[in-house]
Amino acid sequence: MNNIPLVDLKAQYRSIKDEIDTAMAQVMANTAFIMGKAVSEFEAGFAAYARAKHAVGVSNGTEALMLAYQVAGLKAGDEVITTPHTFMATVSAFAHMRIKPVFVDIDPVTYNIDPERIEAAITPATKAIVPVHLYGQPANMTAISALAQKHGLLIIEDAAQAHGAAWDGQPVGTWGLLTAFSFYPGKNLGAAGDAGGVITNDDALARQVRLLLNHGSEDKYTHTAIGYNARMDGLQGAVLGVKLRHIQRWTEQRRANAAYYDQQLAELTHVVTPKADPRAYHVYHLYVIQVPSQRDACLKFLHERGIGAGIHYPIPLHLQPALAHFGYKAGDFPVTEALAKRIISLPLYPELTHEQMDYIVQTLREFAF
Numbered sequence: 319m320n321n322i323p324l325v326d327l328k329a330q331y332r333s334i335k336d337e338i339d340t341a342m343a344q345v346m347a348n349t350a351f352i353m354g355k356a357v358s359e360f361e362a363g364f365a366a367y368a369r370a371k372h373a374v375g376v377s378n379g380t381e382a383l384m385l386a387y388q389v390a391g392l393k394a395g396d397e398v399i400t401t402p403h404t405f406m407a408t409v410s411a412f413a414h415m416r417i418k419p420v421f422v423d424i425d426p427v428t429y430n431i432d433p434e435r436i437e438a439a440i441t442p443a444t445k446a447i448v449p450v451h452l453y454g455q456p457a458n459m460t461a462i463s464a465l466a467q468k469h470g471l472l473i474i475e476d477a478a479q480a481h482g483a484a485w486d487g488q489p490v491g492t493w494g495l496l497t498a499f500s501f502y503p504g505k506n507l508g509a510a511g512d513a514g515g516v517i518t519n520d521d522a523l524a525r526q527v528r529l530l531l532n533h534g535s536e537d538k539y540t541h542t543a544i545g546y547n548a549r550m551d552g553l554q555g556a557v558l559g560v561k562l563r564h565i566q567r568w569t570e571q572r573r574a575n576a577a578y579y580d581q582q583l584a585e586l587t588h589v590v591t592p593k594a595d596p597r598a599y600h601v602y603h604l605y606v607i608q609v610p611s612q613r614d615a616c617l618k619f620l621h622e623r624g625i626g627a628g629i630h631y632p633i634p635l636h637l638q639p640a641l642a643h644f645g646y647k648a649g650d651f652p653v654t655e656a657l658a659k660r661i662i663s664l665p666l667y668p669e670l671t672h673e674q675m676d677y678i679v680q681t682l683r684e685f686a687f
């Protein structure tokens with residue numbers, strides 16, 4: 319067996335081809351290419367799924383974050399506390415606004431921001447905390463909410479990797495003032511191109527997001543704000559609307575596959591499997607193992623045997639060249655830095671078979687010898 323991709327979008331398409339083709343053909347026939355009925359139907363469906371009052375479709379997850387930060391009132395000179403162990407967009411979306419990222423090291427078990435370290439990072443300029451529910455595991459929202467309340471800080475969640483996840487029985491996206499999702503094709507709920515969304519329970523903020531994403535205009539050619547073009551395509555709305563019908567089943571399959579990996583990898587002493595916090599409903603966007611020694615050789619070994627493993631992410635954000643002007647240096651966040659050198663993301667998707675996982679586990683076993 320070879321060629322097991324990190325994510326198999328073809329397998330997913332094959333499993334729902336008729337539904338997708340029909341939904342896309344409808345958009346082609348009614349030519350509602352920008353926003354329109356398919357998008358508003360998806361928004362209503364996603365709001366219900368995420369248990370939020372409003373869901374607003376956006377052009378991608380990065381724009382969703384930018385709009386959320388902006389309508390939350392963040393401004394140049396503010397400081398925002400977040401994790402250095404995330405995708406660049408979490409921070410680039412506010413660094414554009416001359417807002418300073420204040421990084422806090424991660425918990426070595428969950429790989430999410432360590433709430434115990436947040437308080438020491440708060441200054442008079444701190445305005446918000448941005449927890450990232452990385453790999454599909456929610457951050458510790460009980461602790462983060464308590465800190466935000468105590469210090470009068472906003473919470474804006476980056477749930478790009480965590481559709482349907484929950485902390486202590488409460489869905490991600492309902493803890494913060496606003497939450498951004500990505501529907502990038504490889505995400506748990508993925509479009510056929512770029513797409514994203516913002517959810518909130520606040521009527522006025524939802525309206526502001528809608529206003530800004532469409533050139534600051536509610537009535538055509540009257541612009542009450544200087545906005546952007548961050549609209550969702552009709553075709554993406556149609557595809558996402560179809561996939562929303564399947565997301566719960568896919569999530570259960572991801573969780574079952576993760577449990578199978580956990581079980582099969584348990585005997586491999588050179589591999590550390592991911593740990594879900596007992597309060598987390600983890601949706602396993604990624605299944606990330608640690609290989610404490612010879613990680614790069616292990617990754618090469620997997621690639622040579624046709625396994626599409628990856629690294630999410632090899633360079634922590636505080637060490638990214640584009641963020642160098644914020645003055646961070648190697649050694650600032652030892653837990654994150656050590657983890658970045660050890661992690662490997664194994665293929666994980668709902669359609670992955672036991673046979674494929676057995677092959678991946680066997681390959682990892684062989685690497686040890």
Ligand SMILES: Cc1ncc(COP(=O)(O)O)c(C=O)c1O
Pocket residue numbers: 378379380381404405407408450476478479499500501502512513514
């Ligand atoms: C944690 C995180 N935040 C933000 C984004 C940005 O989303 P998008 O690629 O849809 O712009 C992504 C995905 O790429 C992500 O993984």
